[in-house]
Amino acid sequence: MIGRAAKNFYGTLSARQNFHTIVSKEVNKALVNQQPVLALESTIITHGLPNPENLHMAQSVEDICRSNGVTPATIAVMRGSPCIGISSEELSELSNGSKSYVKISRRDLAPTIQQKLTGGTTVSGTMVLADQHNIPVFATGGIGGVHRGGEDTLDVSADLTELGRTPVAVVCAGVKSILDIAKTLEYLETQGVTVATFGETRDFPAFFTAKSGLLSHTNVRTAKEAAEMIYVNKQLNLGSGIVIAVPIPEQFSADGLEIENAIQTALKEANDADVAGNLITPFILQRVSELTYGRSLKTNLALVRNNVHVGSQIALELSHIQRLDQSRKVELKSKGETKDNKVLVVGAVNVDILCTKHEETTVGKDLAQGNIQHVMGGVGRNVAECLAKQDIKSTLISVVGDDNLGRLALECCKESGMDTTRIVAQPGASTPVAQLTIKDGDVLEGICNFSAHSHLVPNLIPEADIASSRFVVLDCDTPVQTGIYVAESCSKLSVPLILEPTAPLKFKQFVAAGILQFTSIVTPNVTELAVITDDKNDFAIPSLLKPIPKDISQILPQMLQCLSKMSRKTQFRSVLTTLGEKGVLYCQLSEDNILQIVHLPKAPEKPHIKSSSGAGDSFLGGFIANICKGNGIEQCLKGGTFCAFKSLKSHETISGMISDDGLAAKTIKSWNELGWNLYVFYEGEFKFEK
Incomplete structure (x- = not known):
């Protein structure tokens, strides 16, 4: 990816017919990679100090820059070419005391270049050339x-x-x-x-x-x-x-x-x-x-x-x-060519039977009166539907049985707007079903038959599908070996992977298999987070961290421990932890070790909860959709919260209300007016102790 400074530089070359600006390889590399650069003037070399003190000074200040992790850009004009960064040989040349060298301020740039002269730039001349190449700091x-x-x-x-x-x-x-x-x-x-x-x-x-x-x-x-x-x-x-x-x-x-x-x-x-x-x-x-x-x-x-x-x-x-x-924009583009906002989701399709009892019963008595609903479920399917409802292209790779429920599931998935061409109807398998007992919107207990998930094998997931995706979402209902195949393929193809744990024990199996080293974002709740952290938990909290509530501060070391298991094979590492009534906590560590920790409290409006079974999946779908739309981290977290809020108010796992962008914007605006703010606890450099 070419940085903004480098784009401006390359964009100006073709327009110049009379002269050529030369950016040294060292400076150009720093600008392209958006690394720090410090501008240095050259009049102090050509006119300010005697030889050899001028050369020793010029060499020493460049060494000081590099020792601080900054690229020096000594600016001068050499034989009519403005130079942004010069070689050691050119430093020696400028220091030789030649009377032909000119002193170059803004007014002198044009005639010096036109006459193909050599000289040192003053504060004024250095500022002009530094600004043209987006170097914002200059020392003299x-x-x-x-x-x-x-x-x-x-x-x-x-x-x-x-x-x-x-x-x-x-x-x-x-x-x-x-x-x-x-x-x-x-x-x-x-x-x-x-x-x-x-x-x-x-x-x-x-x-x-x-x-x-x-x-x-x-x-x-x-x-x-x-x-x-x-x-x-x-x-x-x-x-x-x-x-x-x-x-x-x-x-x-x-x-x-x-x-x-x-x-x-x-x-x-x-x-x-x-x-x-x-x-x-x-x-x-x-x-x-x-x-x-x-x-x-x-x-x-x-x-x-x-x-x-x-x-x-x-x-x-x-x-x-x-x-x-x-x-803050949560830039998730891969290092290769720019991709469309297509998201590949690998995970489960379930038919959920939600049972709410209106009365208690005992063995031998009549059946309890209650309410029974059939809804579509499965973490992968839920996320794919949530994305589709927000106009984000989503392809779901999954397996259902070649039976009546499977055909019903396929039809429902098609109606939701997702791409279902990669969902396989497996002969002899039973479509996954979960019977869930609901009370006050929460799942009390459940019975499931997920045996069909074992048929979701690597050869159902073409690498071409991964390569053409903006990023991949993987739920842990997938077989572990299939999950590792997906993760390694994402790493090889530089496609960010988002891992959704689905359940503590399944998540623990994936972690034990080493999947976190290939993962860009992992989204555990507090219970899931706890299963991968050990008792030692001595991960240092940044000393500049702002005061935070005690219960949240207890979770941060666990998040950092989880983050430490995610390797530098990915462009960034993020842990997004849902805290229930306390909102969400997000930690992101960039590949250059910049850590960001933010907390978004729960929405200020309390929903009348009908079912919580799809709230977490809705949050993840809303979060990813906002990333795809180029929104910053605050809007991503708030967009996810809106989707979860609507899911809680619906018996459906993914509420039909989230497809209304206008409603989302209006709701979030009204919540903001009630003081719903994102809290930034830490932004700065962070390295794990070895």
Whole structure:
């Protein structure tokens, strides 16, 4: 799958006739796989530092990025080609001190490319190219600003206007005190640029010192807080950038104070010598280096490396947030070609006889008066019907007997809208029947004959059917060996598998056979969940988990233990546990170890329960249907709850009311107005202890 950034890049190449943007293989791979990337400027290499310090600095900051799990993207223009990420040879070339290299801001990009020149990009030029390739975070030493006397000379850095129109976050040490910091902050405010100090206070740093005597608009205490602010800024489409101002580390503060004193001395000398205009900055920089005996260079390098370290952490956190946003959509597409929303269901078809006694009786007495209903059942059949009623193509693979009940079952399945061409009428077998005794809507006891399920063998399930499906639902009424065949085929064909336990003992058999390593989503209730967890249950709950009710917190370790049995052979791992009166709890772990734990309470409206026998299957069908429609996790869980609610109010296992999308939307909206909210308990990185 090509990420959005990569799509934009590839989409622009064909339109360019005069030049070619080069994205390095390392950066391109990160963009395609939506991994964190940090932009780095190159003017500091070509114009900011002497050789060999410039090369050592460039190499070290790229190493800092990689050590933090972030891909560095040093941006430059090489012989007329904008480069997003450059090779070690190109770093060496840029550091050789050639006088032919140009300094490239926004205004210089077009002529530099047109004349096929080589040069380093400034903050402004780097921001432009980073934004064009969807790299949202950029680290540098310091930004330009309003020069002293700028109110008369209009000497204002292009960095400031770029921040006002390009949504890239610039991590820096503020601006040097040789500039007019107060006017720089005023100018940034006019441009609508958010300025935030990285740390516990709002003190705006002055590059070599932690405090300039002025305040930022706000502060962010951690890389995660900074990433959250950047994410919100992008979501709002404000179009402006953000300055993340990082104070000098404490271990360099003494050197920083000495350098600041040297700057003030140099400023006074410049004033006494009537040095003005564009001569001020080079004069001051030269004098500061002389006055500090070169220590200003050492501290400057330390500041740049610290900024890159902080920028890498922010880029990493932002990448996590972006992946979490995508995970809310419960993206279940396979890694191959895009498939239609066809769901393959492998499982049981039953005829259920529901018996409700109106009076008690004893042995030898007359039959008890009551109510008897024949309804279609079977977990697989129920899920397939629920999907079909919501306009999701579903094919059911199952077995019935070649008898009158079997013919009736086939006819009912056809009428429900599902594809029944894979249901086999097995000669000599009896169509599965379950007689269930119902009281107050709950099943008290039952008698069944499910012997026909043994005829659901692997050769009835063509791999082509699995390969062409969006994903596969498997119920544990299927023979274990058939279930393992389906699971292994799903893994081989990169088709996500959803496993519905159906009953504790059957589920335990499947788990013992190793099916969870091939499973993407498993949907146990609390009883089914308990049969696969052991007494040790020492799975760590994330320390950042928000306070949750005690009874739910007792279930979470079991869910994590279940999750641990699901291997990385799947694109994601999810456990969806129904909690009865307490709603549902959902845990999802992505393949890059981002864990999400959410809880949806029960619907705020209490149903008059007629039968609960199909509620769980209805929930699963509603959940899957909403996934197929591209809805986020909250809507998926609420859609499943709506289907279960309607099932509880009906004697039919799958209520005919769920086919009305308008009713579903209206009902869920009314429940939302009653305060029916999804609670996110945890979103972040999580790894199981080995």
